C-alpha cells in the first residue's frame with residue numbers, strides 16, 4: 001500500500017519581523033496559502049504535521065482547516081539551525097554556509113547544526129510517520145533546507161542545486177512503498 005507525503009515549503013515570510021520561530025507570512029505568503037488549499041484539497045490528505053515555526057504552520061493551516069484536521073507539530077521538523085534561532089541569517093552569509101554544508105555534511109557553525117544532524121532528526125520523524133500512517137496521505141509543513149535534506153536522504157538528486165531552484169511556497173508529492181521512495185512529483189507551479 002502506498003503512502004504519500006506532501007512536502008509543503010512555507011510561503012514568503014517577512015525577513016526582519018520576529019525571530020525564526022515566530023515570523024509569519026507576508027500578504028503574498030498568506031494569499032498563496034489559498035492557492036495551496038485549492039491545489040491540494042482534492043488529494044484527500046488526512047494527516048497534517050508541521051515544523052513548529054509559524055511560517056510553516058500558517059502555510060498549511062487553511063488546507064488542514066478545510067480537511068477538518070488539526071496540525072500536529074514536531075520540534076524535530078524545524079528548519080536546520082544555521083547559527084541560532086534568534087534572527088534570520090542574511091543571504092550573503094547563508095549561501096556560502098549552504099555551499100560548505102553540502103560539500104561537508106558534518107560542518108556546523110558554533111551554536112548551529114550540521115546537515116547530518118538536521119537530516120537525522122527530521123528523518124527519524126518522517127520514518128515514524130511512514131510507519132504510523134502507512135497507506136495514508138500526509139501533509140507536512142516545512143522549510144527549504146530541512147525539506148531538501150529529507151528528500152536527499154532518499155535520492156541524491158535533491159542537493160544544493162535543487163534547493164536553490166525551489167520556490168516559496170513549493171509543493172512536492174513523495175510516494176512511498178513502505179519506507180522506500182518510489183516517485184517525487186512537483187505540484188507547485190510558479191505563476
Ligand SMILES: O=C(O)[C@H](O)COP(=O)(O)O
Pocket residue numbers: 009010012013014015079088142143144145
Ligand atoms: O524555507 C526556508 O528556506 C527557510 O524557512 C527560510 O525562509 P526565509 O527565506 O523566509 O528566511
